[in-house]
Amino acid sequence: MKYCNMRIAFFALLVILLLTGMVSAEGQWMVATNTLSSGVGRPAGQPTEDSVAVWNPSPVAGETVEWFGGREYSPDVSGFVAQGYGRAVWYRQGVLVQSDEGTYFNGQRHGRIVQKLADGGMIVGNWEHGVLKQQTEPEHMTSIYKYNDHKVEQYPLGYSGKLTPMRLLVGLSALLSEPIRANSVTVTDARIIVDLSAASAPILPPANSTAYADLTIYEESVLNSIARTLWENFGRDKPLYFTVEGKSYQGRSCVLSDGVPFANIELKQAHRGMPHD
Numbered sequence: 001m002k003y004c005n006m007r008i009a010f011f012a013l014l015v016i017l018l019l020t021g022m023v024s025a026e027g028q029w030m031v032a033t034n035t036l037s038s039g040v041g042r043p044a045g046q047p048t049e050d051s052v053a054v055w056n057p058s059p060v061a062g063e064t065v066e067w068f069g070g071r072e073y074s075p076d077v078s079g080f081v082a083q084g085y086g087r088a089v090w091y092r093q094g095v096l097v098q099s100d101e102g103t104y105f106n107g108q109r110h111g112r113i114v115q116k117l118a119d120g121g122m123i124v125g126n127w128e129h130g131v132l133k134q135q136t137e138p139e140h141m142t143s144i145y146k147y148n149d150h151k152v153e154q155y156p157l158g159y160s161g162k163l164t165p166m167r168l169l170v171g172l173s174a175l176l177s178e179p180i181r182a183n184s185v186t187v188t189d190a191r192i193i194v195d196l197s198a199a200s201a202p203i204l205p206p207a208n209s210t211a212y213a214d215l216t217i218y219e220e221s222v223l224n225s226i227a228r229t230l231w232e233n234f235g236r237d238k239p240l241y242f243t244v245e246g247k248s249y250q251g252r253s254c255v256l257s258d259g260v261p262f263a264n265i266e267l268k269q270a271h272r273g274m275p276h277d
Contacts, residue, residue: 027057027130029077029107032067032088052080054088055107057130058179061199062093074106081107105129117167122160132174144172145228147221152228165192168229180226183245191261192230192240201244202251219251227262 031053037046052071056063069086073079082088087101096118103111108130115123125135135158142163146153157171165185173179181197203219227240239261242249249256256262 027055028059029053029081030056030059030063030065032082033064034066034068050080052082053077053107054082054104055130057108058173060092060179060181060197063097064091064094065089066091069104072106076106083107102127117170123158123167123170124160142168142233143229144168144175145225145232146172146175147224147228152224163233165194165230165234168233169226172225172229176222176225180222185230187230187234187238190238192234192238193243194226194230194240195243195246196249198245201249219254223251223254223262 031047031051035048035051037048052067053074054065054067056065066089067082067086068089069082070084071080072083074081082104083106085103087099088104089099090097098115098117100109100113100115102109102113105111106129109127109132110129111127113125113127115125117123123135125132127133140159140163142157142159143154144157146155155175157168159167159171165187166182169180169182169185181200183195183197184193185195186193203222223242226242230240231238241260242254242256242262244250248258254262
């Protein structure tokens with residue numbers, strides 16, 4: 001009984017972190033909400049000795065997960081984690097984001113995973129211990145762009161179904177090893193508007209990153225990466241605006257006034273045929 005109580009206490013801590021939105025840039029365990037107590041014998045929504053945890057490598061406040069599949073005891077959490085074949089269904093603020101179906105090991109994606117996005121798209125990839133190693137079986141190919149200081153690097157991105165701005169940001173997040181927390185990306189014939197979550201402003205490098213001693217360079221690099229990726233896929237000639245919760249973006253080195261589009265010097269040079277790599 002003492003053993004079970006220790007497991008329940010650990011899961012209770014995980015639930016507190018989940019419900020209060022306390023997240024870590026380095027990832028966290030999340031208790032599958034459909035494995036919490038149904039209210040029989042204990043208060044509803046509480047962890048039990050049978051609750052299952054799933055690893056979230058890029059947590060965002062307000063995220064929850066459901067797990068449908070196998071489980072195995074793990075000393076990492078002193079309880080059960082997702083194991084074997086199954087499906088993790090992710091929500092943000094109660095709204096479906098995506099489902100990840102395939103094989104899991106010790107609570108992490110491991111093997112072939114089919115990610116079905118809420119917009120109807122699908123990404124198929126091979127994972128190793130929670131790290132995406134290779135995207136496979138794409139129906140289409142496009143490119144995403146990453147800036148290292150002022151040097152731009154081009155990477156292929158495979159996808160199935162319709163290409164959406166949010167799909168590009170998902171691929172770019174994996175490339176940057178840091179989630180781009182965007183509320184929405186609006187693309188019209190006249191403009192592109194990227195509305196970032198308040199958690200993203202100002203843009204900072206991951207807590208465990210030593211790649212950027214200058215935080216302003218990192219901020220500029222991420223904004224340039226987002227802008228270049230969207231421009232190349234949805235139109236270079238469209239003015240692009242960054243907002244935060246509908247208001248002007250206020251960063252460390254980049255402060256954008258209302259109605260003023262984001263300017264990317266390197267892209268302007270490329271548009272005139274000048275070298276930029």
